Amino acid sequence: MFRIDRRLLLHFDWVLVALAALLIGAGLLTLGSLVPRLLMRQLVWLGVGVVGGLVLISIDYRTLARWAYVAYLGGLGLLAAVLVLGRAAQGARRWLSVGPFTLQPSELFKLILLTTVAAYLAARERERPGWDRVILPLCLVAPAFLLIVKQPDLGTALVLVPVVAALLFVGGARWRDLAILAGGALAAAPAFWFILRDYQRERLLVYLDPFRDPLGSAWNVIQAKITIGSGQLLGKGLFGGTQSRLAFLPERHTDFIFAAFAESWGFMGAIALLAVYGLLAMRGLEVAATARDALGSLLAAGATVLLVSQALVNIGMVTGLLPVVGIPLPMVSYGGSALLTALGAVALIENVRMRRFV
Amino acid sequence: MSLRVGRSQPLDHHRRLVLLAIGLAAGFLAIGAQLAYLQIVTGNRLAELSDKNRIRLRTVTAPRGILFDRNGLPLVENRPAFTLAVVPRDADNLDAVLERLAGLLNLPAAELQERFARVPADSPWPVRLQRGLTLDEVSRVEEWRLELPGVAVEVESQRAYPSTRFAAHLLGYVREVSEADLARGRLRRGDLVGQSGLERLYDEYLRGRDGAEQMEVDAYGRPIRVLQRQEPLAGAHVYTTIDRRIQQAAEQALGPRNGAVVVMDPRNGDVLALVSNPAFPVERFNGPIDRATWASLVEDPARPLLNRAIQGEYAPGSLFKIIVAAAALQSQLFTPFDRLSCPKEWWFGGRAYHNWEDHDRGPLTLYEAIKFSCNTFFYQLGLKVGPERISRMAEAFGLGRPTGTGLIGERGGLVPSPAWKKRALRDKWHAGDTVSLSIGQGLITVTPLQVARFMAVVANGGALWKPRLVARVKALDGTALASEPAVEESRTEIAPVVLDFLRQALWAVVNDGGTGKGAMIPGVSIAGKTGTAQTHEFKSDAERKRRDQDNAWFAAFAPVEDPQVVVVVFAERAGLGGQVAAPIAREVFKAIFLERVAAAGLPG
Numbered sequence: 001m002f003r004i005d006r007r008l009l010l011h012f013d014w015v016l017v018a019l020a021a022l023l024i025g026a027g028l029l030t031l032g033s034l035v036p037r038l039l040m041r042q043l044v045w046l047g048v049g050v051v052g053g054l055v056l057i058s059i060d061y062r063t064l065a066r067w068a069y070v071a072y073l074g075g076l077g078l079l080a081a082v083l084v085l086g087r088a089a090q091g092a093r094r095w096l097s098v099g100p101f102t103l104q105p106s107e108l109f110k111l112i113l114l115t116t117v118a119a120y121l122a123a124r125e126r127e128r129p130g131w132d133r134v135i136l137p138l139c140l141v142a143p144a145f146l147l148i149v150k151q152p153d154l155g156t157a158l159v160l161v162p163v164v165a166a167l168l169f170v171g172g173a174r175w176r177d178l179a180i181l182a183g184g185a186l187a188a189a190p191a192f193w194f195i196l197r198d199y200q201r202e203r204l205l206v207y208l209d210p211f212r213d214p215l216g217s218a219w220n221v222i223q224a225k226i227t228i229g230s231g232q233l234l235g236k237g238l239f240g241g242t243q244s245r246l247a248f249l250p251e252r253h254t255d256f257i258f259a260a261f262a263e264s265w266g267f268m269g270a271i272a273l274l275a276v277y278g279l280l281a282m283r284g285l286e287v288a289a290t291a292r293d294a295l296g297s298l299l300a301a302g303a304t305v306l307l308v309s310q311a312l313v314n315i316g317m318v319t320g321l322l323p324v325v326g327i328p329l330p331m332v333s334y335g336g337s338a339l340l341t342a343l344g345a346v347a348l349i350e351n352v353r354m355r356r357f358v
Numbered sequence: 359m360s361l362r363v364g365r366s367q368p369l370d371h372h373r374r375l376v377l378l379a380i381g382l383a384a385g386f387l388a389i390g391a392q393l394a395y396l397q398i399v400t401g402n403r404l405a406e407l408s409d410k411n412r413i414r415l416r417t418v419t420a421p422r423g424i425l426f427d428r429n430g431l432p433l434v435e436n437r438p439a440f441t442l443a444v445v446p447r448d449a450d451n452l453d454a455v456l457e458r459l460a461g462l463l464n465l466p467a468a469e470l471q472e473r474f475a476r477v478p479a480d481s482p483w484p485v486r487l488q489r490g491l492t493l494d495e496v497s498r499v500e501e502w503r504l505e506l507p508g509v510a511v512e513v514e515s516q517r518a519y520p521s522t523r524f525a526a527h528l529l530g531y532v533r534e535v536s537e538a539d540l541a542r543g544r545l546r547r548g549d550l551v552g553q554s555g556l557e558r559l560y561d562e563y564l565r566g567r568d569g570a571e572q573m574e575v576d577a578y579g580r581p582i583r584v585l586q587r588q589e590p591l592a593g594a595h596v597y598t599t600i601d602r603r604i605q606q607a608a609e610q611a612l613g614p615r616n617g618a619v620v621v622m623d624p625r626n627g628d629v630l631a632l633v634s635n636p637a638f639p640v641e642r643f644n645g646p647i648d649r650a651t652w653a654s655l656v657e658d659p660a661r662p663l664l665n666r667a668i669q670g671e672y673a674p675g676s677l678f679k680i681i682v683a684a685a686a687l688q689s690q691l692f693t694p695f696d697r698l699s700c701p702k703e704w705w706f707g708g709r710a711y712h713n714w715e716d717h718d719r720g721p722l723t724l725y726e727a728i729k730f731s732c733n734t735f736f737y738q739l740g741l742k743v744g745p746e747r748i749s750r751m752a753e754a755f756g757l758g759r760p761t762g763t764g765l766i767g768e769r770g771g772l773v774p775s776p777a778w779k780k781r782a783l784r785d786k787w788h789a790g791d792t793v794s795l796s797i798g799q800g801l802i803t804v805t806p807l808q809v810a811r812f813m814a815v816v817a818n819g820g821a822l823w824k825p826r827l828v829a830r831v832k833a834l835d836g837t838a839l840a841s842e843p844a845v846e847e848s849r850t851e852i853a854p855v856v857l858d859f860l861r862q863a864l865w866a867v868v869n870d871g872g873t874g875k876g877a878m879i880p881g882v883s884i885a886g887k888t889g890t891a892q893t894h895e896f897k898s899d900a901e902r903k904r905r906d907q908d909n910a911w912f913a914a915f916a917p918v919e920d921p922q923v924v925v926v927v928f929a930e931r932a933g934l935g936g937q938v939a940a941p942i943a944r945e946v947f948k949a950i951f952l953e954r955v956a957a958a959g960l961p962g
Contacts, residue, residue, distance in 0.1 A: 166378060169374055169377075169378065170374050170375060172374075222572060222586075225396060225404065226404045228393070228396050228397060228404075229396040229397055229400050229401050229403075229405065230401070230405040231397055231401070232397050232398070232401035232402070232405055233397065233401070262393070262397065266397060267394065267397040267401075270393050270397065271390060274390060274393070278386050281379070281382050281386075285379050285382075288375055294371075297371065301375060301378065308382055312385040312386070312389065315389050316385070316389055319389060319392045319396060320392070321388060321389065321392050
């Protein structure tokens with residue numbers, strides 16, 4: 001299975017790898033300047049992620065798709081296990097302990113769900129799209145979504161929304177059905193409200209209006225804005241970031257790492273980082289457009305949206321455009337599970353790209 | 359690029375990918391624009407703010423909700439108070455600042471420093487040092503302002519009590535959040551939290567939500583302008599079932615004695631008054647309490663922190679005869695027409711058991727035995743009925759488990775039974791245990807609130823109510839946040855004739871020359887039962903006669919024909935129930951039935 005065809009290596013896309021490497025490099029640099037003691041852990045995760053990515057690349061995506069449903073069931077089991085056995089921190093059960101490291105199954109499950117929905121849609125590709133093209137994939141998504149909300153990990157659950165929407169869209173769902181779905185989701189939102197526990201509601205309200213919690217989220221947002229803005233055009237240099245270094249900025253190496261980066265490198269640096277994501281998006285969608293088959297196209301498009309929409313939401317939140325949702329910046333934020341997932345997504349795109357002629 | 363043929367809709371597929379790309383591009387553009395705005399347009403200003411870290415955050419404390427009595431009179435109020443705080447980041451030399459403050463305000467410097475033990479030295483959050491500063495102290499701090507960088511005086515609303523010990527246990531006290539509560543989250547260091555009583559039970563509602571101000575400050579930490587302000591949301595009002603007038607009357611009636619008074623409405627379980635003595639001075643707990651005061655309260659042998667009405671577990675003494683009588687009649691092992699002897703001492707198992715009176719009253723009916731509270735009669739009756747029936751009846755009256763007020767530390771007392779003794783003590787139940795149980799002595803214990811509830815069952819004809827302390831919670835704008843309906847926990851399966859009989863016998867205790875005549879009031883028909891519970895073995899006959907170390911009980915309800923109120927008095931180590939507790943209950947009844955008493959007192 002690991003025997004690699006020479007032709008595949010020939011078509012290996014170094015541009016994609018280079019873009020990923022730039023992002024990871026920016027993340028490690030920022031992490032090293034802020035919390036050097038965590039650098040080693042992140043490097044270990046990087047090693048694991050690279051090996052995992054290579055394994056993922058070496059298996060034909062069509063083979064992966066055949067196993068998708070099995071992985072899907074296993075993943076659901078893991079999510080259920082988290083609720084029972086998981087390590088609780090800050091009022092949530094999201095993590096499973098693996099030796100000294102902790103794993104967040106909901107992160108990795110994003111890849112599994114993406115593959116499963118893509119496999120389903122690709123299998124039905126030749127049929128005339130009907131209602132079921134929208135409904136059945138949603139039946140796959142719903143149980144996982146509920147399990148993740150229950151942890152509770154609203155951030156991760158919300159990230160699934162654009163990915164699934166993009167898959168349905170690219171997968172040929174009718175415009176009418178998509179419109180009905182969007183309308184239905186809006187109408188169902190109030191019902192969803194009643195399922196939530198009190199503090200989850202409160203958190204949701206804080207997402208929508210950070211100034212409900214002026215000492216928490218609102219403080220984070222205004223500090224993040226000051227941090228970013230004070231970087232001005234050229235930045236304060238790698239170790240010159242006073243805001244982030246003096247611990248004014250909360251979660252400065254995880255969800256808010258973009259603020260620290262923008263403080264150090266200024267507008268030029270921030271735009272450059274944004275550009276790397278932009279290039280990643282273009283490359284990913286190009287892979288989707290030139291893929292050998294519908295499955296490849298869907299996988300590449302889904303993985304691209306997974307990476308890019310997370311990046312956009314994260315930066316949008318840090319710059320104060322969007323409410324505060326706790327999701328990391330792919331490949332840049334500190335955190336093992338998120339890095340594994342991001343590398344997995346890159347590997348999926350590469351997988352499709354390499355095999356476009358095979 | 360190979361556009362493959364043979365796909366169903368390749369063109370549409372590609373068009374959709376392009377649309378997706380456009381959608382993502384829009385996101386990138388929006389973020390790029392925001393970055394330009396932050397870093398280029400407002401960059402200078404934000405850089406200036408960041409240079410000096412000139413943004414300060416200050417909580418604007420939400421005023422705590424008010425606790426009202428059943429008639430809408432406040433049981434506790436708020437008043438503005440000054441709080442001294444220090445922002446560690448702004449204090450160039452924290453130790454020196456604290457030293458100066460300690461000198462200025464006469465506070466122990468070591469305790470001030472302790473408050474910073476868990477706070478980072480560059481924290482931008484104010485740490486509250488002392489609440490309830492006097493105006494004089496505030497002006498002293500302001501005078502030295504320039505020597506005290508980082509020091510701030512905030513205005514907060516603080517609890518104000520009508521009198522220092524009024525309903526202390528019931529209302530509870532408010533104090534700075536403890537480390538244990540902090541660890542549970544949702545609260546911030548320095549927050550005031552209800553720590554006992556209703557303040558704790560309804561803390562979520564009473565607390566409200568703090569607001570905050572983001573301020574720009576100068577190099578001295580003085581505010582220049584407010585950048586953003588979030589108004590606090592005041593706490594909700596809690597409407598209790600307490601009647602302030604009755605609570606005051608009960609406290610006055612109990613006077614300086616240690617003990618408890620509970621007043622309950624037998625028709626719905628509403629608690630009208632809940633008194634425990636000695637009380638603690640509530641307002642002393644508001645600020646940081648000094649160690650000596652705390653130690654003196656905790657170590658005081660009179661245990662002022664104990665809420666005797668719900669946390670004190672005491673032998674019920676002769677009050678329990680009501681339950682023994684109920685069990686006897688209900689099981690039909692004894693009828694109102696049967697008689698048993700009432701000697702001054704009764705021999706059983708080679709041992710003399712005494713009555714509390716020194717003469718033989720001859721054979722008595724149950725009615726008379728209750729009236730005279732004859733111990734020797736009830737020893738025999740208890741043996742006849744047996745311990746299982748008695749303990750079952752006690753449980754039917756709600757004894758042996760907490761009443762479910764939710765107040766912290768509520769105890770359930772203990773109803774012993776042969777099965778329980780075997781399980782818990784690994785010991786056999788002896789006939790002597792039954793003898794003790796028959797007069798409410800030995801292992802059995804109750805709380806005064808449990809007694810009120812069980813007297814209510816007798817009074818109302820069988821309904822065991824969950825005591826209700828709070829009727830509803832209302833937000834400031836009048837919207838109801840919670841309402842607590844009266845809850846009937848269970849209906850005691852006792853024949854109405856039995857309860858009728860008990861009510862008559864209890865009326866006789868007060869009004870027909872029984873042990874409770876000390877509670878009699880013209881114009882109000884009171885029914886009740888005295889209890890005098892031995893707190894230790896008598897060492898001599900002289901001690902048996904004196905009995906000044908006994909717990910005195912009196913539990914009563916009125917008016918007998920239509921019971922509206924139950925009054926339970928417990929006086930610790932005070933003497934005989936009839937002599938000590940009954941007159942206290944009388945005062946409480948007098949206050950409750952003011953008009954009737956006045957009417958009865960009028961000539962003609």
